[in-house]
Every structure is written in structure tokens, then in C-alpha cells.
Amino acid sequence: MSSTDARYRPRDAGANPPLDHPDYGSTRTRHPKQPPVPLEHTLSEVTGPGPALADVLPEDADLTTNAGTGAEAMGERIIVTGRVVDEDGTPQPNTLVEIWQCNAAGRYIHEGDQHPAPIDPNFIGRGRCLTDEDGTYRFLTIKPGAYPWRNHPNAWRPAHIHFSLFGPALVTRLITQMYFPGDPLHELDPIMGSIPREHWHRLIGDYDHSITQEEWALGYRFDIVLRGPDATPFEAGGAGALA
Amino acid sequence: MSATEPTPELLPQTPSQTVGPFFHYALTEEPIDRLDPDGQAGQAIVVHGTVRDGAGDLVCDAMIEVWQADGGGRYRHPADGRSADVPSSFIGFGRVATAKETGQFAVATVMPGTVPGRDGTVQAPHLNVQIFARGLLSHLHTRIYFEGAAANDADPVLAGIPPERRHTLLARPDGEQDGLPRYRFDVVLQGEDETVFFDA
Numbered sequence: 276m277s278s279t280d281a282r283y284r285p286r287d288a289g290a291n292p293p294l295d296h297p298d299y300g301s302t303r304t305r306h307p308k309q310p311p312v313p314l315e316h317t318l319s320e321v322t323g324p325g326p327a328l329a330d331v332l333p334e335d336a337d338l339t340t341n342a343g344t345g346a347e348a349m350g351e352r353i354i355v356t357g358r359v360v361d362e363d364g365t366p367q368p369n370t371l372v373e374i375w376q377c378n379a380a381g382r383y384i385h386e387g388d389q390h391p392a393p394i395d396p397n398f399i400g401r402g403r404c405l406t407d408e409d410g411t412y413r414f415l416t417i418k419p420g421a422y423p424w425r426n427h428p429n430a431w432r433p434a435h436i437h438f439s440l441f442g443p444a445l446v447t448r449l450i451t452q453m454y455f456p457g458d459p460l461h462e463l464d465p466i467m468g469s470i471p472r473e474h475w476h477r478l479i480g481d482y483d484h485s486i487t488q489e490e491w492a493l494g495y496r497f498d499i500v501l502r503g504p505d506a507t508p509f510e511a512g513g514a515g516a517l518a
Numbered sequence: 519m520s521a522t523e524p525t526p527e528l529l530p531q532t533p534s535q536t537v538g539p540f541f542h543y544a545l546t547e548e549p550i551d552r553l554d555p556d557g558q559a560g561q562a563i564v565v566h567g568t569v570r571d572g573a574g575d576l577v578c579d580a581m582i583e584v585w586q587a588d589g590g591g592r593y594r595h596p597a598d599g600r601s602a603d604v605p606s607s608f609i610g611f612g613r614v615a616t617a618k619e620t621g622q623f624a625v626a627t628v629m630p631g632t633v634p635g636r637d638g639t640v641q642a643p644h645l646n647v648q649i650f651a652r653g654l655l656s657h658l659h660t661r662i663y664f665e666g667a668a669a670n671d672a673d674p675v676l677a678g679i680p681p682e683r684r685h686t687l688l689a690r691p692d693g694e695q696d697g698l699p700r701y702r703f704d705v706v707l708q709g710e711d712e713t714v715f716f717d718a
Contacts, residue, residue, distance in 0.1 A: 301653030302654075326596060
């Protein structure tokens with residue numbers, strides 16, 4: 276077989292954040308100083324765990340009730356949905372999407388978050404689902420609040436939801452954040468500011484009235500684009516070998 | 519246009535953002551730290567280590583993911599034509615956090631076999647490793663090789679690393695744990711003995 280001839284397109288260096296970003300203080304002692312060593316893709320990089328990770332229950336996608344307390348989480352109910360595709364627009368079905376977020380008051384249940392906002396006992400702030408045949412995922416959750424952090428004086432993170440995806444290969448692994456449109460904190464956030472402003476729209480979900488459900492929940496669309504294959508595998512079956 | 523220029527009609531990649539400090543309950547509360555529960559995939563080993571920053575401090579809020587071949591050098595993935603021969607209980611994926619108190623991470627796994635490389639080459643046994651943490655706006659990508667493995671000398675990736683940095687990719691024998699051979703691999707994010715990270 277010759278599928279090790281396959282490779283993925285490079286990371287988009289212009290749109291991805293640098294490892295050293297002084298405005299975000301935690302990068303200071305954590306960014307490697309040596310340049311990364313280029314690695315030609317082999318079977319090690321064009322394979323990955325994504326296709327084998329599928330242990331998900333339907334209720335895992337409902338963060339308003341998946342605390343399992345029998346009561347609903349407090350806050351503004353929202354639907355967050357979108358498609359996971361690659362750079363060629365090819366849907367990425369059966370992709371594990373994991374999310375985590377703070378509650379409506381801006382508090383994580385994590386022991387490391389001790390700022391004085393209430394904890395919601397009916398909200399655990401994590402969820403997961405698989406994309407369908409069309410690459411679509413869908414979560415029901417609560418709009419997260421902004422919260423303070425100690426990066427700089429009067430620092431507040433804009434409301435955001437963390438997204439973790441695997442995709443078809445090791446090199447399509449992505450952890451990112453979805454932000455909400457119209458948030459004045461975007462301008463002040465050094466984590467958003469780590470990527471050029473012209474790329475911010477790729478991280479901001481769109482309010483979509485067609486997703487909003489009457490008397491139930493507002494709707495946001497957040498599409499995610501993973502790296503695409505740079506060459507078609509040369510064995511019989513073509514691109515299917517990497518799908 | 520050269521092969522390295524972006525093709526205009528492609529959709530733009532979604533940028534990476536940091537995992538932040540609060541991922542644990544979503545991603546590692548149930549760690550995946552036993553990769554071969556049925557003991558079918560190869561020689562059992564334990565790989566453990568720490569992550570340190572440029573100040574020499576333990577990074578106690580990192581997440582480590584490993585992806586590896588089984589003892590036969592086969593990946594559980596459709597792009598590996600030999601995946602049908604991988605024992606059904608072995609996915610080859612692990613995900614753990616560094617411990618809050620000790621900064622340690624550990625996975626019980628198997629010694630991977632040699633893996634095909636490009637152009638007919640053979641890659642020495644290795645774990646593919648991705649590292650996430652607060653302060654990392656994009657995750658880091660490295661490999662864990664095993665000190666003393668005969669195949670290291672011919673490994674095309676190791677051969678491309680300056681000799682004075684090659685040791686940062688080698689796990690060292692470190693006694694036994696639960697009767698299994700144990701290897702130690704410490705990640706250094708910055709500074710002296712900085713781990714080699716790859717642009718993969």
C-alpha cells in the first residue's frame with residue numbers, strides 16, 4: 276500500500292496564533308524558543324484516533340440537562356450548531372466534537388475557578404456529540420457569561436465556548452473557541468488578539484434566526500474548517516482512504 | 519504558483535485557541551490511561567514524565583495526548599491497510615492530564631512496533647504526542663522514541679534532528695511499575711534541553 280504518500284496541507288500560519296504572544300502572559304515561560312522542526316507526513320501523522328472515537332450518547336449534547344440532577348441549568352438557552360468540513364468543503368462525518376464552558380454567571384465548576392460568581396448545581400458545562408453524515412453537530416446549552424482573569428488589570432474573557440475536535444488524522448486535531456457576535460470584550464481580549472483581526476470572524480458564531488426556536492432558544496451557527504488532504508492517496512478507493 | 523502558496527478557492531482553516539486552565543472536567547476527568555486493557559496489542563510498558571516551563575517549574579495544568587501503533591507497528595485507522603490486524607480493544611489513543619500536585623503524567627500502553635515511513639523507509643518505535651496547556655495558543659507536537667532501540671539509528675526523523683537535541687526525544691528506561699518496564703519522558707517547553715517540537 277502507498278497511502279503514506281498522502282499528506283495534509285500545512286497549518287495556515289497567517290491565521291493561527293503565534294506561540295509567543297506577550298499580551299497573553301502565560302505564553303511567556305511556555306512558548307518554545309526553538310523553531311518547530313518540519314515533519315513530512317507519514318503514516319504516523321495521516322492516521323489518528325478520530326475515526327475510532329465514537330462513544331457518545333445523545334443526551335451528552337444537551338448541556339441544559341446533562342448534569343443529571345433532573346433540573347434545568349439556569350440562563351439564556353441557546354442552540355449552537357454548525358458543520359465540520361475540511362478546506363475543500365468536504366463534510367467530516369462521525370467527528371467527535373467536545374465542548375466545555377462556564378455557566379451563565381461566568382463561573383466554571385473547576386476548582387481552579389474561585390471568582391465570586393454563583394455555581395449552578397444543574398450545569399456541568401461539558402458536552403459532546405458526533406457529526407452526522409453532513410458533518411453537522413448540534414448542542415443545546417446556556418449562553419456562557421464573561422469572567423475575570425488575572426492577565427492584566429481589569430481583564431475579562433469574552434463569552435466563549437471551547438471546542439475540541441479530532442478529525443480524520445492526527446494533524447487535523449484542533450482545539451479552538453467560539454465567541455459570540457457583538458461582544459465589546461473582543462477588542463480587549465489578548466487571546467482573540469493573538470490572531471489577526473481579519474480572521475476573527477472564523478472564531479465568532481453567527482446569530483442565525485433560522486436556528487432559533489420560537490419561545491425556546493436562540494440559535495447560533497459556528498462552522499469549523501479542518502486541514503484538508505494535500506494529495507489523494509494512490510491506492511484503489513482514492514480519497515476514501517483518508518475520509 | 520508554488521506548492522506552498524495557499525490555493526485561493528480553499529476554505530480557510532479555523533484558527534487554534536488555547537485549551538485554557540479549565541479543561542479537566544470535560545476532557546480528562548475520565549483519563550484514557552490504559553491503552554491496551556486486554557493485553558493483546560504488544561509488550562506492556564508504562565510511559566511517564568513531567569512537563570516543565572522555561573522557569574523550570576512543573577506545568578501542573580497540561581494535557582497530554584498520545585497516538586501510537588500497536589506492537590506490530592500498525593495503526594487503528596483506515597489509512598493503514600493493516601488496521602484489520604490491530605487487536606479490537608486497542609485504539610492506540612491516550613489522554614491524560616499532568617497531576618495538580620506532582621506534575622506527573624503516565625500512560626500504561628504497549629511498546630509500538632516499527633512503522634513504515636516515506637519512500638520505503640522504516641520509522642523506529644515511537645509515540646506521537648500532542649501537548650495542550652494554558653499559555654499554549656496552539657498545541658505542541660512531538661514524538662517519544664525509546665533510548666537504545668535498535669531501529670533508532672535508521673529512523674529518518676531522528677536523523678534530521680541536530681545530534682545535540684536528539685536526546686530530548688528519547689524516553690529512558692526507569693525501572694518497573696506494577697511489574698511492567700517503565701520509561702521516563704520529560705517535556706521541556708522552553709530553555710535548556712527544550713524538547714524538539716515538530717511542525718507537523
